[in-house]
Amino acid sequence: MKKFLLLYLLLLLGLSSFKGPAPVKVDGGLILGSLHEKICIYKGIPFAAPPVGPLRWKAPQAVIPWKGIRKCTQFGPSPMQASPAPFSMWSEEFLIPKQPIREDCLYLNVWTGAQSAQEKRPVLVWIYGGGFMGGGSAVPIYDGEAMAKKGIIFVSINYRVGNFGFFAHPELTQESGNHASGNYGLMDQIAALKWVQRNIRNFGGDPDRVTIAGQSAGSMSVNALVASPQAKGLFKQAIAESGANFTSPHPSLAQAEEAGIKFMHSLEAASLEELRKKPAEAILKTDAGLRGPILDGYILPEPIAQIFASHQQNPVSLLTGWNEEEGILRGLLLKAEDYQHYLYQQYGTEGNAFLRHYPASNETEATKSQYELARDLIFGVQNYAWANAQSRQGQPVYVYRFTRKVPGTDEYAKYGAFHTGEVAYAYDNLAFIHRPWQPADHDLARIMSTYWLNFITTGNPNGKNVPNWPLYTTQDKKIINLGKEVKAEVLPDAERLEFLFEKVKK
Structure with missing residues (x-):
């Protein structure tokens, strides 16, 4: 005692x-x-x-x-x-x-x-x-x-x-x-x-x-x-x-x-x-x-x-982003003609504008556009809007796009940079997933976990032995591309996301 x-x-x-x-x-x-x-x-x-x-x-x-x-x-x-x-x-x-x-x-x-x-x-x-x-x-x-x-x-x-x-x-x-x-x-x-x-x-x-x-x-x-x-x-x-x-x-x-x-x-x-x-x-x-x-x-x-x-x-200081594929649909995958009809039914006269950003001239294109529209509605435009709000108020924000196609067996490789796929990289936990990892995956996990560690420690992801991650602003919209190659770039679909945000915001 x-x-x-x-x-x-x-x-x-x-x-x-x-x-x-x-x-x-x-x-x-x-x-x-x-x-x-x-x-x-x-x-x-x-x-x-x-x-x-x-x-x-x-x-x-x-x-x-x-x-x-x-x-x-x-x-x-x-x-x-x-x-x-x-x-x-x-x-x-x-x-x-x-x-x-x-x-x-x-x-x-x-x-x-x-x-x-x-x-x-x-x-x-x-x-x-x-x-x-x-x-x-x-x-x-x-x-x-x-x-x-x-x-x-x-x-x-x-x-x-x-x-x-x-x-x-x-x-x-x-x-x-x-x-x-x-x-x-x-x-x-x-x-x-x-x-x-x-x-x-x-x-x-x-x-x-x-x-x-x-x-x-x-x-x-x-x-x-x-x-x-x-x-x-x-x-x-x-x-x-x-x-x-x-x-x-x-x-x-x-x-x-x-x-x-x-x-x-x-x-x-x-x-x-x-x-x-x-x-x-x-x-x-x-x-x-x-x-x-x-x-x-x-x-x-x-x-x-x-x-x-x-x-x-x-x-807060914010680190945010989303994945290239995500891989989630809001409903059934439609044929090109049905998808076009859906956009006109859902958005009326704005259907033409939606088709410019999410085209459907053939079945392959229509499939890709449906996945990208779902990705942007559920995730992309949400984190994009948050990043913009953060930047406009002068609070630090760093934006990423995870583009690494996560390796897998034939059953899983088709999903690419899928929803949740980035988590194991960010927290250096590839060892917990049974996939055919390549040296590029281990390099990316090292870089991403270092970014996350730096941000948790200082509020800034930058530091030694990692590529520079620019601060995101509404003016230049610079992000980091977390893929086979890690590099800074201008958000490639900013125009499309801005269009979507204006059409669906409440």
Whole structure:
């Protein structure tokens, strides 16, 4: 007991050593991780109480304390979602483990190479994608060891998704105390960032040098956090890979509540209390009608584009971009004639202008244009609009285009520079993906992870042994092309993106 008390006091004084690794004091008690090649790894750290039973669809609550030393060597459960299976361009390395998947999911992970709590290393907080319907921090390509070896502290977090993370209802709004409901997934992210502020010093991290980063829905989350007044002061920099929310308006609270009422009726629940008693599997399998964040008046008080236009967002240095192929369509692939008809039906007299930018004179051209239009609508124009807003307000922004055609077997090589393909390069995690990597891929991973490391450390991706990455401005629109050759260039389709933004902005 005396030894335990002495250890506890040493931890409180910030004198702990990570050579063991020693137990670390966090919210709730002491934790013990594992050591691998001088990196201390702590997995499955609870940052909030399990959001189950009466806590389903509530803001994250304080973590439940534990006695003794909690062993944190395994990832916590992934959020409730369908069981993962490889599909389209995503092999199993891009997916969560098959088990465990549970409603009790509010856990995070820390990788650190710090030898003392006084080092104050820069911190990256990673937010996964998955369309706000899936994903989790245990995905292999999100491993933080490689970046921790480069000198940062890598944190990955879980948040609720689907019907558990983004469900609104009048009863929930009434009980919340904030006259809002629905954005529980974003609340989880904010709670995790507050955990980082309170605890990261004990891992050798600097709470004043936090960068939030995400891809796809994770990137959209980063955009929402930068816009949210509830996330003020929790980070200084942002990395947003393929995703933002500038021309895709979120539903209002009233719309989300209406969908929530229908959802409750479909499950034959007469009250919120009854709905909270329904099995998680029943909640998962029922269509709630909406997905992702809403304009709840609290986490997101206004549309994100409007928040940026009125300079109300949290100021950050920004690194952002998207991929050459992405590979996602909004609907079925159409024949050239049907595609032309669709554009005229969708955009009226502007159909001719769309066909100039996304032509369809033959089937091959029509196929290419449909993929490029989908890429630009879902991703390109969103990150382009954010970069422009950032530049106009005098805040630093660096823009990339990932163009490397990711190698693969015949089944996967056809997807090229696909959606999520850049993540393993950016965080130096090619070793986690079973692909026929070439020397050019390892070179690109070295360069990209160096850019990301430099940005996390200084707010600028430039440094030694990497090509110069110019600051993006609305005047010259210079970006970095991350391909087989890494080079600075003028954004090649800026005119097309500007046209698209003007036609679809709300």
